[in-house]
Amino acid sequence: MDAVHIPLADPMKNRPEPAPRPTYRHGDLRRALVDAGLELAREHGPGAVALREVTRRAGVVPNAAYRHFGNLAELLQAVRASALAEAARSMERELAAVEAQFSGLRMTQPRLLARARARVRAVGAGYLRFAWKEPGLFRTAFSPPVGAAAGADPAAAGTSGRNPFELLGAALDELVAAGALPRQRRPQAEYVAWSAVHGLAMLVLEGPLKPAARPQIDQLGASVLDMVERGL
Amino acid sequence: MDAVHIPLADPMKNRPEPAPRPTYRHGDLRRALVDAGLELAREHGPGAVALREVTRRAGVVPNAAYRHFGNLAELLQAVRASALAEAARSMERELAAVEAQFSGLRMTQPRLLARARARVRAVGAGYLRFAWKEPGLFRTAFSPPVGAAAGADPAAAGTSGRNPFELLGAALDELVAAGALPRQRRPQAEYVAWSAVHGLAMLVLEGPLKPAARPQIDQLGASVLDMVERGL
DNA sequence: TGTACATCAGTGAACGCGCGTTCACTGATGTAC
DNA sequence: TGTACATCAGTGAACGCGCGTTCACTGATGTAC
Numbered sequence: 225m226d227a228v229h230i231p232l233a234d235p236m237k238n239r240p241e242p243a244p245r246p247t248y249r250h251g252d253l254r255r256a257l258v259d260a261g262l263e264l265a266r267e268h269g270p271g272a273v274a275l276r277e278v279t280r281r282a283g284v285v286p287n288a289a290y291r292h293f294g295n296l297a298e299l300l301q302a303v304r305a306s307a308l309a310e311a312a313r314s315m316e317r318e319l320a321a322v323e324a325q326f327s328g329l330r331m332t333q334p335r336l337l338a339r340a341r342a343r344v345r346a347v348g349a350g351y352l353r354f355a356w357k358e359p360g361l362f363r364t365a366f367s368p369p370v371g372a373a374a375g376a377d378p379a380a381a382g383t384s385g386r387n388p389f390e391l392l393g394a395a396l397d398e399l400v401a402a403g404a405l406p407r408q409r410r411p412q413a414e415y416v417a418w419s420a421v422h423g424l425a426m427l428v429l430e431g432p433l434k435p436a437a438r439p440q441i442d443q444l445g446a447s448v449l450d451m452v453e454r455g456l
Numbered sequence: 457m458d459a460v461h462i463p464l465a466d467p468m469k470n471r472p473e474p475a476p477r478p479t480y481r482h483g484d485l486r487r488a489l490v491d492a493g494l495e496l497a498r499e500h501g502p503g504a505v506a507l508r509e510v511t512r513r514a515g516v517v518p519n520a521a522y523r524h525f526g527n528l529a530e531l532l533q534a535v536r537a538s539a540l541a542e543a544a545r546s547m548e549r550e551l552a553a554v555e556a557q558f559s560g561l562r563m564t565q566p567r568l569l570a571r572a573r574a575r576v577r578a579v580g581a582g583y584l585r586f587a588w589k590e591p592g593l594f595r596t597a598f599s600p601p602v603g604a605a606a607g608a609d610p611a612a613a614g615t616s617g618r619n620p621f622e623l624l625g626a627a628l629d630e631l632v633a634a635g636a637l638p639r640q641r642r643p644q645a646e647y648v649a650w651s652a653v654h655g656l657a658m659l660v661l662e663g664p665l666k667p668a669a670r671p672q673i674d675q676l677g678a679s680v681l682d683m684v685e686r687g688l
Numbered sequence: 689t690g691t692a693c694a695t696c697a698g699t700g701a702a703c704g705c706g707c708g709t710t711c712a713c714t715g716a717t718g719t720a721c
Numbered sequence: 722t723g724t725a726c727a728t729c730a731g732t733g734a735a736c737g738c739g740c741g742t743t744c745a746c747t748g749a750t751g752t753a754c
Contacts, residue, residue, distance in 0.1 A: 250730075250731075253730075253731080274706080274708085275707080275708060275709090276706070277706090284731070284732095285731065285732055285733075286707095286708080287710080287711090287731085287732080288732080290709080290710095291729080291730055291731070295708080296708065366663065368662050389664070409679075412675065412676055412679045415656070415676055416656075416676065416679050416680055416683055418655065418659060419652055419653075419655035419680055420655055420680075420683070421655065422655035422658060422659060422663070423652055423653065423654035423656070423658065424655070425655075426654060426655065426658055427651055427654060430599060430600050431598065443644065444644055444647055447641075447648050448651055450687065451648055451687030451688065452683065452687065454683075454686055455682065455683030455687035482697075482698075485697075485698080506740065507740080507741060507742090508739070508740060508741075517699055517700075518740095518741080519699080519742075519743080519744095523696080523697055523698070524697095527742080528741065528742095
C-alpha cells in the first residue's frame with residue numbers, strides 16, 4: 225500500500241559492455257547506482273529508492289552496493305544530493321535570465337533594486353519550475369531529512385557551486401544591500417519566502433491541488449511570488 | 457530504513473473487559489481500530505499505520521479488520537478523517553478566541569474589518585498550532601492524498617461541522633465581505649494563504665527547520681502570517 | 689417462557705511479497721619481482 | 722619481458738523481517754418459534 229510498485233528492470237539493460245571502463249570490473253558502479261537511484265526517484269519519488277531495485281537496475285547483485293555505500297541510507301543521501309544539485313541548476317537558469325536582462329545596462333539605483341527583486345523572484349520561480357518538471361526529484365530533494373547532511377554535501381551544489389539554500393540566501397543578501405529589506409528581517413526572510421513556495425509545491429504535488437491544471441498552477445505560482453515580494 | 461520501527465504492543469492492553477459492549481463481540485472494534493490507528497499516527501506519523509500493528513494494539517487478530525474495512529487504505533482514510541477533524545477543532549479554538557474578543561462590541565466598519573482579518577489569522581494560527589502540537593497527526597491529515605476522499609468525509613469536520621478547508625474558505629469570504637480582499641483574488645487567496653502556512657509547517661516538521669527551537673518557530677509563524685496578511 | 693437455529697464478528701493458519709543485510713567465495717585486474 | 726601474487730569488486734546463497742491479504746473455521750449472540 226505505502227510502498228511504490230514498479231515493473232522489474234530488465235537485468236540485461238544498463239550494462240556497461242563496450243563503454244570505457246575506467247574502474248575495476250563494472251566501471252564506476254558507484255555512479256551507476258546513484259544514477260539508477262535518481263531514475264527511480266525521478267519516476268516514483270524517494271520511497272521507490274530501494275537498494276535491491278537500484279542494484280537490479282545497475283545489473284548487479286544486491287550486496288555489491290555495500291562496496292560503495294555503508295547502507296541504504298548512504299545511497300539515498302547521495303541520490304538526494306544529486307537531486308538538490310539539479311534543483312540548484314534550475315534556479316541558476318532563472319537567475320541567468322535576470323542577468324542577461326540587466327547586462328549592459330547602466331546600473332542606476334532603481335535598476336539595482338529592480339534586479340535584486342528579480343533575483344529573489346527568479347530563485348523562487350526556479351524552485352517551482354523544478355517542482356513541476358521533476359516532481360519525483362523535487363520530493364527526493366526536499367522531503368524528510370533535507371538540509372540535514374544532504375544539504376551540506378558538496379554534490380548538492382549547482383554549476384555555480386552553490387546549493388539551493390545558498391542561492392536563496394545570496395539573493396536575499398542583495399535585497400538587503402539594495403535597501404529593499406530591513407537588515408533585522410533578513411534571517412527570517414529566508415524561511416518566510418521558502419515557506420511560501422515550498423507550501424505551494426507540496427499542495428500541488430501531494431495535496432489538494434494535485435488535480436489542478438498547468439495554467440492554474442502557474443497563476444498560483446505567480447500569486448505566491450507576488451505575496452512574497454509584497455510581504456517580505 | 458524507510459519503515460518506522462515501533463515497540464510491539466502488549467496484546468493484553470486496550471481490551472474492553474468490563475466496559476459497556478454496545479456491539480457484537482469486541483464492542484465497536486471499528487472505533488478501536490481507528491483509535492489505535494490515530495495513536496500510531498500521533499506517535500510516528502502516517503507511515504506507521506499498518507494493519508497488523510493496528511489490530512495488534514486493538515488486541516485482535518489481523519484479518520479481523522476486514523469485517524470493518526475493505527483494506528488498509530480504507531482504514532487509513534478513516535484515520536486521516538479523524539486527524540483532519542482534530543485539526544479543524546484546533547482552528548475553531550482560535551476562532552472562538554476572536555469571537556470572544558469582539559463579542560459585545562458595537563460592530564463599526566473598522567471593527568468588522570479588524571475581525572475579518574483576525575479570523576483569517578486565527579485559521580492560520582490554529583493550523584500551525586496543530587502542526588506543532590501534533591506533528592504526527594498533522595502529517596497524517598495533510599500529506600499524500602489530502603482532500604482526495606478524506607477531505608469530503610463528514611468525519612473530517614470539527615465541532616462546527618466544517619473541515620479545515622471550509623474554515624479557511626469562510627474566513628476569506630468574510631474578508632471579501634469586509635472589503636479587504638478584492639473579489640477576483642478570492643479563489644487564489646485560498647491556496648496562496650494555505651501555501652504559506654503549510655510550507656512553514658513542512659519545513660519545521662520534516663525540513664531544515666527541524667532543529668529549530670520553539671521561540672524561533674513561533675516568531676517565524678508570526679512572520680509568515682504577517683506576510684499573508686500584507687500579501688493577500 | 690424455553691429451546692432451536694441462523695447470523696456473522698472474530699479466529700487460526702497460511703500464502704507470497706520485497707525488503708536490508710550477512711557470510712564465505714571467486715576470479716579479473718594491477719603490481720612486484 | 723614473463724610470471725607469481727595480492728588485492729578487492731562483484732558473486733551466490735541465505736537469514737529473518739513485517740507486511741497485506743486469503744481461506745475455511747468457530748462459537749457467542751439475537752431472534753423466531
